[in-house]
Amino acid sequence: EDQVTQSPEALRLQEGESSSLNCSYTVSGLRGLFWYRQDPGKGPEFLFTLYSAGEEKEKERLKATLTKKESFLHITAPKPEDSATYLCAVQANTDKLIFGTGTRLQVFP
Amino acid sequence: DGGITQSPKYLFRKEGQNVTLSCEQNLNHDAMYWYRQDPGQGLRLIYYSQIVNDFQKGDIAEGYSVSREKKESFPLTVTSAQKNPTAFYLCASSMRGSTGELFFGEGSRLTVL
Numbered sequence: 339e340d341q342v343t344q345s346p347e348a349l350r351l352q353e354g355e356s357s358s359l360n361c362s363y364t365v366s367g368l369r370g371l372f373w374y375r376q377d378p379g380k381g382p383e384f385l386f387t388l389y390s391a392g393e394e395k396e397k398e399r400l401k402a403t404l405t406k407k408e409s410f411l412h413i414t415a416p417k418p419e420d421s422a423t424y425l426c427a428v429q430a431n432t433d434k435l436i437f438g439t440g441t442r443l444q445v446f447p
Numbered sequence: 448d449g450g451i452t453q454s455p456k457y458l459f460r461k462e463g464q465n466v467t468l469s470c471e472q473n474l475n476h477d478a479m480y481w482y483r484q485d486p487g488q489g490l491r492l493i494y495y496s497q498i499v500n501d502f503q504k505g506d507i508a509e510g511y512s513v514s515r516e517k518k519e520s521f522p523l524t525v526t527s528a529q530k531n532p533t534a535f536y537l538c539a540s541s542m543r544g545s546t547g548e549l550f551f552g553e554g555s556r557l558t559v560l
Contacts, residue, residue: 342489372547381451381537381551382490425490429547437489 340365342428344438351445354415359424359441362408367431371409373402374425376440382425416445449474453538453552460525460532460559468523468555470538476550477543479521483507484535484554493536496521497543525557533559 345360363371370389374382386395388404395402399420401412411424423440430436451472460466472479481493492505496515510529515521525532535556539549 370547374549379554379556381453381539381554382549384548384550387548427490427547433546435492435547435549437491439487439489 340428340430340434340436342426342436342438344424344426344441346441347439348442349444351413351416351443353417353445353447356412356414356416358413359411359443360408361411361426361428361438363426363428363436364407365428365430365436369429369431369433371404372427372429372435373409373411374427376423376425378423385424413443416443418445418447421445451538451540451550451552453536453555456553456555458555458557460557462559463527465524465526466532466557468525468536468538468557470521470523470552471519472521472538472540472550473519474540474550475518476540477518478541478546479515480539480541480549481505481511481513481521481523482537482539484537490537493523532557 342363373385376382386402391406393404399414403410421444423442425440426438428436454469478497480495482490491507493511494513496502502515512524537554538552541549
């Protein structure tokens with residue numbers, strides 16, 4: 339069965355304290371892995387697409403990486419405005435998009 | 448500015464009533480989607496449409512209905528047959544061939560009293 343698991347469920351960081359969020363997956367034929375950011379009470383905002391193992395994408399303090407079994411979202415020197423829930427989604431070869439339950443990140447000044 | 452507009456943002460409904468959630472996009476996207484978000488669960492697909500006058504059921508279509516009469520509009524009706532309708536509903540759109548890169552609306556929170 340296709341599955342996406344995100345960890346940890348919640349993460350509290352001090353401003354400037356770098357860390358990583360994990361998205362592990364088991365799908366039949368990966369077509370793409372997607373990261374989203376969601377602020378409370380709002381819709382998700384698309385961040386990155388990764389297609390193959392070894393690929394990396396960067397945007398400001400965020401860097402997403404992909405292996406054959408998991409993806410990491412690295413946050414370097416986070417700021418309070420990075421606080422949000424980060425969602426991972428995987429597209430299998432059936433075209434179906436499977437979302438993880440997200441990691442809620444809180445960054446304190 | 449291009450985007451997706453959902454309305455209403457908050458909606459209260461009595462049991463047994465149908466309610467329709469609006470979704471309009473001006474991104475010129477072919478595909479539109481409705482997702483449901485519940486605490487502790489990933490987004491679940493209700494219905495999607497790749498082209499005008501055509502739509503398909505997602506994973507949790509029971510108790511919901513949609514229409515796609517215009518490219519810009521994809522309204523969702525939550526019927527009285529939906530057993531647990533209280534949730535956060537998200538509409539999204541994408542370009543053809545980019546089904547993982549979704550543009551989401553701000554969401555509609557439905558509460559059944």
